[in-house]
Amino acid sequence: MYLMCVSLNYHQLPIELRERFSFTAKEVSKADQLLNNEKSILENLIISTCNRTEVYAVVDQIHTGRYYIKRFLAGWFHYTVDEFSQYVSIMTKDDAVEHLFRVITGLDSLIKGEPQILGQIKDAFQVATAEKTTGVILNHLFRQAITFSKKMHTKYRVSELAQSSGQAGLHQIKTDFGSLNGKTLAVIGLGHIGKHTAYNASNMGFSKVFLLNRTDSKAQQLAEELQGVVEARPFTQLTSVVENVDAAIFAATVKQPLFRVQKRLQTVIVDLGVPRNVALTGTVPKYYDIDHLHLILNSNDEKRREMIQKIAAEIPQEVQDFYLWEKQLHIVPVIKGLREHSLKIEGEAYDSLLRKLPELNAHERKVISKHMKSIINQMIKRPIKEIKELSVTPGATADINFFCKIFGMDNLKVENQKNGN
Template sequence: MYLMCVSLNYHQLPIELREKFSFSADEIPKADKLLNAEKSILENLLISTCNRTEIYAVVDQIHTGRYYIKRFLAEWFHYTVDDFNQYVSISSKEDTVEHLFRVIVGLDSLIKGEPQILGQMKRAFQIATNQETTGVILNHLFRQAITFSKRMHTKYRVSELAQSSGQAGLHQIKSSFGSLEGKSLAVIGMGHIGKHTAYNASNMGFSKVLLLNRTDQKAEEIADALQGVVEARPFNQLDTIMAEVDAAIFAAAVKRPLYKAAGKSRQIIIDLGVPRNVIYSSESINYYDIDNLRSILTTNDVKKKQMLARIAAEVPNEVADFSVWEKQLHIVPVIRGLREHSLKIEGEAYDSLLRKLPELNAHERKVISKHMKSIINQMIKGPIKEIKELSITPGATADIDFFCKIFGMENLKVENQENGK
């Protein structure tokens, strides 16, 4: 048995092609089940996000597993393998384990360290287990990977570091107040920066988040999407609202200032506009423009790189731990023995057939050999999956002995175990 991963991701595949090889959430259960019915595939799990479509699998042979997975993708998306073969990244054995651990902690994400991939991996694992397409190997691997990712996010909290001007502004507001309980915020300007600032602010703990935009409808649409503490207000009420809120973030693209700050005591104003959106003169206002926030972003960038380096340094230990567990699967030599035993029988039957039908040409012999191997693979696929599951039950020893006995492998099993193969 071999672990492998077939990946189509943002490193090799541009967005205009990546979107063509994306599974919808509704399609994944069916896809997991169909792939599991393919030859050579013993276990499988499929994940599809905006940045990657990946299949993790346990296969009986790497080359056949690679072939059937790529064929499955081609048939599902109605392409030929040649159409996407140059973009496919394939890993196997320990490289697959390392790849998974790096992906699930966000080291391989477009935005490094983001936590969303953990949730996506958890959902993919749950779907695959519900479809019964995972087994001993993938179940252990993904449970370990999920636990590892949770531990890294708790230990390093990379996602809490502000990486944009809007995040830096919110960070400054939270740091200044200490607690956001009972605090109100206005976000002015619903362009790219303002919109994302509103999304981030919506679940930070503000009692109220008010959205304003020169086109009122845009603010209303974003507020409707976020709901909760988020409300849209007419832009012509800007002065009134500014007299009420505890903090405000301006992010409008304008040529002239939108607001002249008169001064509410301890009010915090973050001005992300260039040109600036606010004119201020009062010493009682805590005012920060984009240059004032630059030090936060620079410091956070350094911290983030350090944290990501520490997380990456912990991956090899996780890979080693999984390798130890995998080697302790005492059923592996038995499965290898069954495959060798079956192929020996197939080889003997094939040689006997050739002696009886010497008139067969090279093409006919090749076709017969291929189909005989296919029959053998299909026949032993079920028993392999069953004994793999039985190998971790309390009665594993007796079950394995019986399994070897009915397949005539007693001597082979003892020899393999004694040699530690």
């Protein structure tokens, strides 16, 4: 048995290509089932996000597993295997396991250390287990990976470091107040930055988040989407709102200031605009423009690099732990022995056939050999899947030894093992 990952990701493919190779949430269940019926595939799980589509699989042979996964994906996305092959990267054994740990911890994400991929992989794992396309190997691997990722996010908290000006502004506001309990915030301007700032602010603990935009309907639409503590206010109320909230973030694209401070204002002001949205003719004790926030972002970049290096340094031990667990599965040498035993019988039958039909040419011999191997692989696929699952049940020793006996592999019988090993 071999672990394999077939990946289409943002490293090789720009968005206009990645979007051609993505599964919808509804399609993943069916795709998991269909792939599991392919030759050579013993276990499989499909992950599809905006940055990657990946298949993790346990296969009986690397070269056949690689071929049938690519063939399945090419067929699903309406490409020939040759066309499809140029887009994929394939990892096996240790490389596949290490890749999963890097992906699930966010080290392989566009935004390094982001936690969303953990939830996406958990969802993909739940779908695959519901469809019964995973087994002993992938179940253990993904449970270990999910636990490891949670541990890394708790230990290093990379995701808490602001990575955008909007996040930095919210971080500065939280730092100034200490606690956001009972605090109110206004977000003015709901373009790309303002919208994401509103999303982040909606679940940070503010008692109320007011949204204002020069087009009132846009503020109303976003408020209805976010709900909870978020409320839209007419843009005509800008001055009143800003003067009465605890903090305000301006993120509009304008040529002239939207708001002018003409007296002492206690509101914490974060001005993300260039040109700036706020004109200061009065006094604001706590005012931060984009240059102030870049100091926070630069500091966070250095901290993030250090944390990511520390997470990456812990991955090799996780890979080693997984393979130590796998080596303790007594069934691995039994499955290897069954393959070797079956191929030996196939080889003897093939040699006998050639002696009886010496007139066969090279092409005919190749076709016959290929089909004989295919027959063998199909015949032993189901027994391998069944004994693999039985190997971790309470009666594992007796089941494995009976399996060895009926296939004539008495030399591979195992001694008594602990339940669930």
